[in-house]
Amino acid sequence: MRTTLVTLGLAAVVLASAAPALAQDRPVQIEVWSIQATTKHDKIAPELKEIAESLKRQFKYTGFTLADRDRGGAKPNETYKAGLPHNYSVSITPKSREDGGRIKMQVVVTKKDGDKEKTELNTTVTVREGPFSLYGGWSLPGGDALIIAIRVR
Amino acid sequence: MSQSPYNISKLFDRLAEQGLDALSPDDVARLEAAANANPALEARLARLTPVPEPIWQTLPPMPDDEQWDAMWARVHKRSTPQAQPVRRRLTLRTYLRPIVAAAACVLLALVWNTYERSETSAWPVEWAHQVEINNLEVPEGETAFVLTAGEANEIPVIWVLNTQG
Numbered sequence: 001m002r003t004t005l006v007t008l009g010l011a012a013v014v015l016a017s018a019a020p021a022l023a024q025d026r027p028v029q030i031e032v033w034s035i036q037a038t039t040k041h042d043k044i045a046p047e048l049k050e051i052a053e054s055l056k057r058q059f060k061y062t063g064f065t066l067a068d069r070d071r072g073g074a075k076p077n078e079t080y081k082a083g084l085p086h087n088y089s090v091s092i093t094p095k096s097r098e099d100g101g102r103i104k105m106q107v108v109v110t111k112k113d114g115d116k117e118k119t120e121l122n123t124t125v126t127v128r129e130g131p132f133s134l135y136g137g138w139s140l141p142g143g144d145a146l147i148i149a150i151r152v153r
Numbered sequence: 154m155s156q157s158p159y160n161i162s163k164l165f166d167r168l169a170e171q172g173l174d175a176l177s178p179d180d181v182a183r184l185e186a187a188a189n190a191n192p193a194l195e196a197r198l199a200r201l202t203p204v205p206e207p208i209w210q211t212l213p214p215m216p217d218d219e220q221w222d223a224m225w226a227r228v229h230k231r232s233t234p235q236a237q238p239v240r241r242r243l244t245l246r247t248y249l250r251p252i253v254a255a256a257a258c259v260l261l262a263l264v265w266n267t268y269e270r271s272e273t274s275a276w277p278v279e280w281a282h283q284v285e286i287n288n289l290e291v292p293e294g295e296t297a298f299v300l301t302a303g304e305a306n307e308i309p310v311i312w313v314l315n316t317q318g
Contacts, residue, residue: 031276047278051302055310058300104287109313121297121313124288131279134302134310147310153276 027073028094028103032082033132033149034068036140037061051134061145086140087112088120090148101129103152109135129153161187165197172204280308 035048037055041063044052052064067085074080079093088111095104109121120138127133129152136147164184167175176184188195216224280303291297294317302308 050280050304051308051310054302054304054306054308058302102285106288119290119292120295121311122288122290123286123297123311125311126285126287127281128283130276131281133281133284134308135313136310137313137315139315151276151279151281 025076027075028097028105028152029073030071030080030082030092030094031132031151032070032084032090032092033066034070034084034088035136035147035149036065036067036085037136037145037147038063038065039143055147059145064147084109084146084148086146088138088146089117090150092150092152094152095124098126102126103129105150105152107135107150109138109148111138127152161194165194168198169201170204282307282309284309284311286311 033047035045037059039060039062043063043065045064045066047066048064055064056062070082072080072082074092074094076094076096079091081089081091083089088109091106091108091110093106093108095106097103104124104126106124107121108119108123110117110119112118121135123135125133132149132151134147134149136145138146140146161184164176164180167180168184173181184198188198282303286299289297289311291313294315295313296316297311297313300310300312302310
């Protein structure tokens with residue numbers, strides 16, 4: 001009995017000490033929303049209400065629709081690539097987990113033009129785990145604009 | 154002094170029936186001398202079998218096959234183990250160690266499962282109020298700036314504007 005308890009106790013200590021190292025390396029969950037801002041209608045997706053009104057005031061767009069959702073994951077320094085409407089794509093590379101529940105990640109937005117892929121944005125940001133960070137402004141057909149929302153945890 | 158054949162013959166017979174102890178030293182010497190002079194007598198002496206000691210003459214006869222079989226049967230019967238296998242009384246103590254080990258495994262599985270489930274559970278929609286920009290690059294002909302959204306203008310948006318044309 002004593003041997004079993006000692007063994008379990010040792011196992012718990014080993015697991016606890018390994019937990020921080022394991023946590024640092026654990027994969028990052030990633031979610032990407034493609035948002036289409038348009039002037040053709042005034043429908044606003046319920047999820048976008050909080051941001052839509054202020055964007056309407058700053059730009060000409062009247063409608064905001066959720067065009068696509070993508071969910072995946074990547075380990076630190078691995079890249080997760082999500083396809084976006086109209087030949088855009090976004091590559092997200094988690095760099096590290098920071099103190100205070102934050103994650104540093106690189107976001108690269110590209111657009112395919114024939115055989116070439118043009119980088120539209122290359123940024124490294126540090127964000128809190130959970131909430132969406134926003135990136136936008138790329139032209140879509142018909143005068144619409146693409147806004148990308150990315151969240152990680 | 155010559156040894157008469159009758160005497161030597163009598164000595165030989167006495168030796169054969171009663172053994173060496175029945176002869177005196179003089180008799181043994183006479184018999185030895187006669188054997189040395191007479192090869193035939195020497196050969197007869199060599200063929201003599203020793204007279205068994207009295208104690209050996211009183212031994213019972215060797216057992217026959219039937220008696221041997223009976224004896225081995227008794228040996229086999231008595232060599233069969235008499236003791237019964239020990240029956241352990243099964244109590245909680247008997248199972249305590251495996252139960253504790255199994256409980257530990259179940260607990261670990263539950264903890265792992267709960268952790269996995271929490272990872273994939275519902276992820277409420279929130280908008281980041283703080284975004285630290287470590288690096289920002291846009292292609293030539295485009296400009297990036299940060300605008301704000303939300304009711305209190307607390308949600309930053311990295312906006313890329315095409316400044317060409």
